[in-house]
Amino acid sequence: MSIAPFSTRPLSAQSERKRTRLAVAIATLGIAATLLAYAVSPGVRHAVGHAAHSVRHAVSRMLDRDGGQHARANGPAAHANRPPAHANRPPAGKPAARSDRSSVTHASSSPR
Numbered sequence: 001m002s003i004a005p006f007s008t009r010p011l012s013a014q015s016e017r018k019r020t021r022l023a024v025a026i027a028t029l030g031i032a033a034t035l036l037a038y039a040v041s042p043g044v045r046h047a048v049g050h051a052a053h054s055v056r057h058a059v060s061r062m063l064d065r066d067g068g069q070h071a072r073a074n075g076p077a078a079h080a081n082r083p084p085a086h087a088n089r090p091p092a093g094k095p096a097a098r099s100d101r102s103s104v105t106h107a108s109s110s111p112r
Contacts, residue, residue: 011019037044
């Protein structure tokens, strides 16, 4: 007794041809829609460019046989211990902290 939820009997040649044509039609439609989106949208082209660059980088790192030796020979990167350039800037939503004292002396603020 079969435990499959569907029948395993062989299909007729005609229904097999219909299924094949349907699969080819769906695949063709999907490829056409993808190419149309790529041709029409600059955002899609931009994203595809980023993805291609990322894949190219990953493949070149994977195929580089002596990549680990390069990393060990050169030591850690020079910028590894340097803080990020924006470390001293306040977060985007908050104004910069101001000191209570200013370097400008006003006539009215002289001691009495």
